[in-house]
Amino acid sequence: MPIKKYLILSLLSLVIYSCANDSSSGPSPTLINGQWNSDQYLYSPNCGQQNLAFDDYISYLVVELQQYSAQTQVDIICNGQPEGWCESSTAGDTYNTNADSVYAIQLSFVVNQWDNDSTLTEMLIAENMIISDVSDIQLNINNDNTYTISWDGVCIDYPEFTEDQCNELSSGTWDGDSCEFLTEDGCESSFVNGTWDDGSSGVLDGDSDLYTMDDVDDDSVFEGNELNFDGSSISITVISTPELCVSLNFTK
Numbered sequence: 001m002p003i004k005k006y007l008i009l010s011l012l013s014l015v016i017y018s019c020a021n022d023s024s025s026g027p028s029p030t031l032i033n034g035q036w037n038s039d040q041y042l043y044s045p046n047c048g049q050q051n052l053a054f055d056d057y058i059s060y061l062v063v064e065l066q067q068y069s070a071q072t073q074v075d076i077i078c079n080g081q082p083e084g085w086c087e088s089s090t091a092g093d094t095y096n097t098n099a100d101s102v103y104a105i106q107l108s109f110v111v112n113q114w115d116n117d118s119t120l121t122e123m124l125i126a127e128n129m130i131i132s133d134v135s136d137i138q139l140n141i142n143n144d145n146t147y148t149i150s151w152d153g154v155c156i157d158y159p160e161f162t163e164d165q166c167n168e169l170s171s172g173t174w175d176g177d178s179c180e181f182l183t184e185d186g187c188e189s190s191f192v193n194g195t196w197d198d199g200s201s202g203v204l205d206g207d208s209d210l211y212t213m214d215d216v217d218d219d220s221v222f223e224g225n226e227l228n229f230d231g232s233s234i235s236i237t238v239i240s241t242p243e244l245c246v247s248l249n250f251t252k
Contacts, residue, residue: 150199155187158194
């Protein structure tokens with residue numbers, strides 16, 4: 001065989017081998033089946049781009065309420081002043097207008113009020129604890145599209161106990177504000193009569209990238225919600241209102 005022809009055939013074989021080798025060594029697609037992990041629920045004010053942990057969401061609400069309260073006082077004061085007073089420049093150079101100056105004074109007062117009264121934040125937390133504050137969440141999806149979703153268990157739906165009552169219960173732990181029950185037996189004992197919340201299960205209806213969660217518990221936060229799979233991660237929005245979206249984002 002002529003040398004030139006032999007070289008051409010050798011190069012052609014090398015190209016074919018390289019292409020075959022490249023295609024076989026590429027990354028395997030991520031399958032929806034298997035175990036997925038999420039740290040915690042994420043809170044998005046106004047369903048925007050912010051994804052906040054619960055504590056950060058509470059901090060966001062505190063700032064919003066403080067600013068709203070300060071602005072409300074500015075509006076009241078301005079309405080009692082001569083027309084144009086609030087838009088007028090101040091005597092100093094610190095603020096552009098009288099309204100800006102009044103706002104700064106009122107905001108400082110409100111912030112100080114919150115700093116010295118912890119019950120304001122405690123009430124805000126209670127009002128916005130719309131789902132259990134859980135962590136280390138695992139989602140397992142089987143080949144038949146059944147799923148289980150689990151997390152570190154928490155005790156819910158139990159009556160309030162005073163600190164003295166809590167200390168009398170062997171399973172109770174006083175955290176400084178309320179009585180907590182850290183075990184399933186303690187939570188569901190006849191003295192406490194709570195519910196141990198550690199997960200749920202069900203079936204996914206759908207295929208490819210969009211599924212509807214058919215949970216065994218009709219009252220579950222997952223019942224009827226959509227599960228989105230983008231090929232590398234899973235997202236589930238459990239609450240969606242104009243004011244707030246709460247979701248879970250899972251990765252493998």
